[in-house]
Amino acid sequence: MTVAERTPLLELRGISKRFGAVQALTDVDFEVFAGEVIGLVGDNGAGKSTLVKAISGINLPDSGEIRFEGQPATIHGPNDATRLGIATVYQDLALCDNLDVVANLYLGREDAAPRGAGPLSVLNELSMERRAIEVLRGLSVKIPHVRTQVASLSGGQRQAVAVARSVMWDARVVLLDEPTAALGVAQTHQVLDLIRNLRSKGLGVVVISHNLADVFEVCDRIIVLRLGRRVGTFDVRGVSQEQVVAAITGAEFGGEAAGAAESGTEVVQ
Amino acid sequence: MSTTIDDPGLVEERPGLAGIWDGWRRRLAQGEIGQLPVIIGLIAIGTIFTILSNGTFLKPSNLTNLFLQIAAVGTIAAGIVLVLLLGEIDLSAGALSGLAAGVVAVLNVNMGIPSLVAISLGILTGTAVGAIQGSWTFSFRIPSFVVTLAGMLAWTGALLFILGKTGAINIKDPLILGLAGTFYSGAIGWILGLVFVAGFAVYVFWGRRQRAAAGLLVGSALTTYLRIAVIVVLVLAAIAILNQDRGIPASLLIMIGLIVVLDLVLRRTRFGRYVMAIGGGAEAARRAGINITNVRIAIFALCSSIAAFGGILGLSRANAVYQATGGGDLLLNAIAAAVIGGTSLFGGRGTVWAALLGALVIGSIANGMALLSLEPSVQYMITGAVLLAAVTIDAIARRGRQASGRA
Numbered sequence: 001m002t003v004a005e006r007t008p009l010l011e012l013r014g015i016s017k018r019f020g021a022v023q024a025l026t027d028v029d030f031e032v033f034a035g036e037v038i039g040l041v042g043d044n045g046a047g048k049s050t051l052v053k054a055i056s057g058i059n060l061p062d063s064g065e066i067r068f069e070g071q072p073a074t075i076h077g078p079n080d081a082t083r084l085g086i087a088t089v090y091q092d093l094a095l096c097d098n099l100d101v102v103a104n105l106y107l108g109r110e111d112a113a114p115r116g117a118g119p120l121s122v123l124n125e126l127s128m129e130r131r132a133i134e135v136l137r138g139l140s141v142k143i144p145h146v147r148t149q150v151a152s153l154s155g156g157q158r159q160a161v162a163v164a165r166s167v168m169w170d171a172r173v174v175l176l177d178e179p180t181a182a183l184g185v186a187q188t189h190q191v192l193d194l195i196r197n198l199r200s201k202g203l204g205v206v207v208i209s210h211n212l213a214d215v216f217e218v219c220d221r222i223i224v225l226r227l228g229r230r231v232g233t234f235d236v237r238g239v240s241q242e243q244v245v246a247a248i249t250g251a252e253f254g255g256e257a258a259g260a261a262e263s264g265t266e267v268v269q
Numbered sequence: 270m271s272t273t274i275d276d277p278g279l280v281e282e283r284p285g286l287a288g289i290w291d292g293w294r295r296r297l298a299q300g301e302i303g304q305l306p307v308i309i310g311l312i313a314i315g316t317i318f319t320i321l322s323n324g325t326f327l328k329p330s331n332l333t334n335l336f337l338q339i340a341a342v343g344t345i346a347a348g349i350v351l352v353l354l355l356g357e358i359d360l361s362a363g364a365l366s367g368l369a370a371g372v373v374a375v376l377n378v379n380m381g382i383p384s385l386v387a388i389s390l391g392i393l394t395g396t397a398v399g400a401i402q403g404s405w406t407f408s409f410r411i412p413s414f415v416v417t418l419a420g421m422l423a424w425t426g427a428l429l430f431i432l433g434k435t436g437a438i439n440i441k442d443p444l445i446l447g448l449a450g451t452f453y454s455g456a457i458g459w460i461l462g463l464v465f466v467a468g469f470a471v472y473v474f475w476g477r478r479q480r481a482a483a484g485l486l487v488g489s490a491l492t493t494y495l496r497i498a499v500i501v502v503l504v505l506a507a508i509a510i511l512n513q514d515r516g517i518p519a520s521l522l523i524m525i526g527l528i529v530v531l532d533l534v535l536r537r538t539r540f541g542r543y544v545m546a547i548g549g550g551a552e553a554a555r556r557a558g559i560n561i562t563n564v565r566i567a568i569f570a571l572c573s574s575i576a577a578f579g580g581i582l583g584l585s586r587a588n589a590v591y592q593a594t595g596g597g598d599l600l601l602n603a604i605a606a607a608v609i610g611g612t613s614l615f616g617g618r619g620t621v622w623a624a625l626l627g628a629l630v631i632g633s634i635a636n637g638m639a640l641l642s643l644e645p646s647v648q649y650m651i652t653g654a655v656l657l658a659a660v661t662i663d664a665i666a667r668r669g670r671q672a673s674g675r676a
Binding site: 092093094095096097098099103107108109110112118119120121122123126127129130133145147 | 479480483484485486534537538539540542543545546548549550552553554556557558559564567617618
């Protein structure tokens with residue numbers, strides 16, 4: 001099946017962003033399909049973070065168009081992105097170490113009653129704990145117990161909790177910023193398994209990573225940015241790491257040809 | 270390490286007491302020490318003074334005095350705990366408690382306003398001051414240390430100003446004096462104790478039943494029984510001793526009632542969850558959509574309101590307000606009590622019960638030293654050493670937690 005026959009879950013067209021004298025993104029297209037893992041790679045300063053921030057509503061692009069499930073969408077802030085079902089897990093995870101897993105999963109969205117009591121409404125710990133167990137079980141996340149403090153979890157487990165928190169609120173697209181940085185081999189495997197799990201649930205997953213080994217292991221397609229432009233799109237099955245590295249560094253332009261076709265039109269899955 | 274959630278790590282490895290012991294050892298190794306050091310310290314201090322004073326320390330009249338002495342400082346410490354949980358500090362609480370006492374005295378004695386209204390206005394003074402200090406701290410992003418230090422100076426001056434040339438006001442109002450002067454003895458004392466113990470037991474057992482009914486993991490029943498047994502023995506022993514003197518002091522009941530309410534708010538409500546979240550990671554809380562500025566200002570207002578009320582308890586015990594009210598070592602003792610009680614200075618860890626435990630430690634040292642007719646010089650140095658020990662234990666426990674956060 002070719003891309004042209006399917007509508008991407010999330011699609012960006014002609015995104016440009018300028019910070020003062022620096023042209024961070026120039027006419028970048030980007031698309032992720034449901035049930036697909038995209039590896040977004042590029043050297044430092046290639047524009048990965050700027051693109052992710054445009055999608056998650058933190059930095060608005062100067063020009064360009066965003067479509068969600070084929071419909072034009074506007075993202076003017078993080079809340080717009082959340083409402084569309086776009087969740088972002090940043091590298092620092094944003095977890096509260098002193099709270100347990102349940103409290104972190106529900107942070108800012110606590111189940112509490114009565115609604116009229118506002119801040120003094122009483123937490124419904126039982127329902128939160130049950131749902132937390134369901135969510136983690138559904139993602140095959142392994143942790144000692146949902147009442148464990150996040151501080152005593154391993155790096156991989158913390159990453160898993162952060163991902164679970166982002167997807168448990170009906171996310172359709174998940175952006176993961178360096179999810180395997182600073183993780184050991186076993187923990188990296190846990191996180192990659194979790195990413196495959198998200199894919200099998202029909203989510204669109206975007207992995208921003210410097211680690212090409214991980215990208216090749218888990219991604220379906222690789223999108224390469226260099227100096228603010230999209231310079232290559234590869235199906236992982238038809239490309240070598242050397243070709244991707246060449247595209248990232250710009251050492252050899254044969255990468256695009258070898259990786260097959262122009263952006264957004266090559267074979268998926 | 271990678272047990273599934275169907276096979277929870279919280280289940281004790283061995284049945285019975287051995288399993289509880291395992292759980293404790295694991296938590297200690299991970300730096301989850303909670304109130305353990307202060308409880309050990311309290312037992313040690315009590316034992317030492319009981320021996321050195323030939324038993325006078327544990328006499329009913331002396332224990333009653335001890336509780337009367339710690340009511341004000343323990344109450345102020347409860348407010349300080351809230352601010353410490355955010356990772357902030359309030360240095361104005363002592364001076365503010367003096368100002369609130371002054372406001373109540375001026376309103377009630379000089380202006381003839383009914384005592385209940387005067388007390389309410391005294392507490393509201395604290396609320397307003399706390400809200401101003403909190404807003405100032407977080408809108409201008411100045412460390413709370415500095416803003417409340419300025420507040421300490423200002424409210425000390427404000428007390429001198431409202432006391433005017435006389436410099437002291439004596440209280441005669443029965444309601445105000447009754448806060449520290451009322452005792453519940455005999456059967457009433459026992460009934461209060463039984464209600465407290467029964468309430469605690471029902472709360473714990475009801476929680477267990479709810480969890481079991483929801484199909485969730487329930488902790489060891491033995492631990493639960495032990496916890497309840499310890500509370501029952503402690504409360505009933507305290508009442509038995511206090512009843513041999515005048516009974517349970519009203520100010521002790523007020524302080525414990527306040528701690529119970531604050532503890533429930535912190536652990537069971539959305540607001541309490543936000544407070545702990547901000548203390549554990551303000552940036553994470555902000556990104557989760559929590560209005561961290563409003564929560565922080567609310568906590569500063571609450572802390573100052575509680576400090577004001579602590580000042581009114583102190584006023585009741587002292588029968589008067591002077592220029593020095595709220596000064597001296599009151600603030601430092603309140604902060605020391607919160608920290609000695611196990612509240613982390615790094616924010617996000619601790620319970621309001623730390624205020625009671627820490628105040629008992631500091632109060633016991635002062636009380637025991639007085640019984641032994643030791644110089645205040647010795648008392649200050651020993652209190653300082655205990656505070657240093659408490660902070661050091663906190664820092665070491667923090668290292669233990671970081672080491673066990675297997676990254």
